[in-house]
Amino acid sequence: MDEPTYECWTKATDAESGPPRYSSNWVVARRAQFRIFPGRIECGDWIIDRSAIHDAVLFEARQWLIPVYILSVQTEGKTYQFGFNPWARVGDHLPFPFRRERVRIQYSPFSVAIRVLLVAYLAYYVWRWLAGGDAP
Numbered sequence: 001m002d003e004p005t006y007e008c009w010t011k012a013t014d015a016e017s018g019p020p021r022y023s024s025n026w027v028v029a030r031r032a033q034f035r036i037f038p039g040r041i042e043c044g045d046w047i048i049d050r051s052a053i054h055d056a057v058l059f060e061a062r063q064w065l066i067p068v069y070i071l072s073v074q075t076e077g078k079t080y081q082f083g084f085n086p087w088a089r090v091g092d093h094l095p096f097p098f099r100r101e102r103v104r105i106q107y108s109p110f111s112v113a114i115r116v117l118l119v120a121y122l123a124y125y126v127w128r129w130l131a132g133g134d135a136p
Contacts, residue, residue, distance in 0.1 A: 056098035
């Protein structure tokens with residue numbers, strides 16, 4: 001077996017396509033070692049051969065003030081997205097052509113609902129505390 005030319009931790013999903021967005025698919029995403037080989041990439045038991053890749057995009061975005069990178073790899077029947085930590089330099093090691101795009105990460109209806117519920121709960125908690133009652 002050959003050795004990887006680069007490896008790092010990633011969070012990956014095969015349930016998203018298009019530009020990256022916050023969604024429930026990332027909550028249950030696979031956490032695994034991302035490995036780059038001369039003719040393929042691997043993430044857990046996913047093995048994607050270089051010849052099977054039709055399109056690849058390395059999205060650059062910011063999450064608060066922190067830069068994040070999401071690699072989207074499209075094959076014949078599936079799209080994979082891999083989210084990387086800011087210090088991972090996966091673009092320097094990919095064995096296939098890709099393009100870079102700067103994007104703003106979009107919100108799915110699920111992520112908007114979670115944020116609204118969180119803000120409502122915090123507002124209720126602060127209101128109870130300021131009203132002199134015991135906070136729940």
